[in-house]
Amino acid sequence: MTKPYFVYVTYIRSTPEKVWAALTDPVAVSKYWFNMTVECPFTPGSPWALKYDDGRVADTGEILEADPPRRLVIRWRNEFKPELKAEGYSRCTITIELAEYYPGMGGKAVKLTVEHGLEGEGGKFIEAVSGGWPKVLSNLKSYLESGDVAFKE
Amino acid sequence: MTIDAMDAVFRALADASRRELLDRLRAENGQTLGQLCARLAMTRQAVSKHLALLEEANLVATVKRGREKLHYLNPVPIHDIGERWISKFERSRLQALSELKKNLEGGEA
Numbered sequence: 001m002t003k004p005y006f007v008y009v010t011y012i013r014s015t016p017e018k019v020w021a022a023l024t025d026p027v028a029v030s031k032y033w034f035n036m037t038v039e040c041p042f043t044p045g046s047p048w049a050l051k052y053d054d055g056r057v058a059d060t061g062e063i064l065e066a067d068p069p070r071r072l073v074i075r076w077r078n079e080f081k082p083e084l085k086a087e088g089y090s091r092c093t094i095t096i097e098l099a100e101y102y103p104g105m106g107g108k109a110v111k112l113t114v115e116h117g118l119e120g121e122g123g124k125f126i127e128a129v130s131g132g133w134p135k136v137l138s139n140l141k142s143y144l145e146s147g148d149v150a151f152k153e
Numbered sequence: 154m155t156i157d158a159m160d161a162v163f164r165a166l167a168d169a170s171r172r173e174l175l176d177r178l179r180a181e182n183g184q185t186l187g188q189l190c191a192r193l194a195m196t197r198q199a200v201s202k203h204l205a206l207l208e209e210a211n212l213v214a215t216v217k218r219g220r221e222k223l224h225y226l227n228p229v230p231i232h233d234i235g236e237r238w239i240s241k242f243e244r245s246r247l248q249a250l251s252e253l254k255k256n257l258e259g260g261e262a
Contacts, residue, residue, distance in 0.1 A: 006182060007225035009214040011158070102211075104155030115216065134232040141233075 005117040005126040010137045011102045011109045014144040019096050019110050020069030022144055032139035032149050042066050048074055056080065061089065070096055078125055087122035090129070112137070154233045158211070162230045165210035170195060171203045175212060178226040185221050 012019060022028045029038045035053040040046060044066050050059040057079045065073035072094040078084035092114065099109040114133055118126055139149040165171055177189060186204065190197045204224060207213040214227040239247065 007214040007216055007227065008229050009211055009227050010229045011211065102155075102158065103161045103209075104157030113214065134229055137229055138232055138236060 006115070006130050006133075008114045008133050008137060010112050010141055011099055011105065012112055012141045012144050013105055013108060014110050016069040016096045016098065016110055018144060019112060019140075020072075022140060023072065023094065024068075028143070032143040033136055042068075042072070048076070064091070075119075078128070081128075084125045084128060087118060087125045088120050090116060090118045090125055092116045112140075154230065154237070158230070159234065161210040162212065162234065165207050165212055168203070170199070171207055174200070174203055174207065175226055178213065178224060182225050183216075183223040185223060189224065 022032070024038070024040070024042045026037050026039070030036060030053070033050075036058065037051050037053065038049070039051065040048040040063065042048075042063060044063055046063050048061045048063055049057060051057050059076055059078050059080070061074050061076040063073070064075050065071060074092045074094075075089050076092050077089045078087075093116075095111075095113040095115075097111045097113075099105070099111040102109045102111070114137065116126065116129055116133065143149050173193070174189065177192065178184060186197065186201060189204070190200050193200060195203075204213060208215060211230050212227055214225045216223050216225065
């Protein structure tokens with residue numbers, strides 16, 4: 001097993017079921033993921049695609065594991081930028097757990113972990129997604145906690 | 154981000170040794186406790202304590218790989234703090250200012 005290139009963690013005042021729904025429902029995704037839409041039945045082996053609001057395909061891949069509301073593994077490749085597509089597939093593992101402790105949330109928080117690494121060699125794809133994930137996670141957190149997001153684009 | 158969570162971040166960042174650990178992880182993400190200790194003039198016990206505090210503040214995320222525990226720099230809380238005080242209209246101007254400073258000083262901003 002190769003080392004993931006990055007691991008991001010955020011704590012959200014919500015339930016695992018709501019976090020899972022926010023990750024898999026196309027309407028919810030478009031609200032915190034800069035109007036992107038996701039097309040996927042989220043069952044193991046099914047194709048997965050992330051599209052811009054004008055229908056252009058940004059990323060495609062396949063669901064490797066889906067265990068609602070706990071674990072989602074996506075094999076993921078960029079389709080939009082040739083230099084990113086050339087690096088091939090990455091693997092994104094999303095884990096949803098009940099947080100044992102988080103300051104100020106009185107034990108009522110969900111720990112959301114995103115691990116993302118490339119299967120082969122390269123650095124541009126991971127650089128691109130590692131710039132995007134903190135904004136997406138920050139938006140997802142505010143979407144679930146207050147219904148609004150900070151970054152609209 | 155709750156006030157308590159933000160307090161934990163600032164407390165964690167207020168120590169030079171802990172900031173050094175974050176710098177080490179920025180240079181090379183996914184290190185074990187042993188790897189981090191080998192390059193620092195601190196006891197294993199001290200490094201372990203600092204890492205626990207950084208993890209509690211969510212500035213370090215850990216992943217188990219077999220028997221190893223790998224440490225990753227988690228920038229999400231710092232991003233959340235930035236978002237609190239930087240408005241989205243200021244973002245591009247601040248980035249331009251930071252680039253200018255970097256170019257003029259010929260090093261890292």
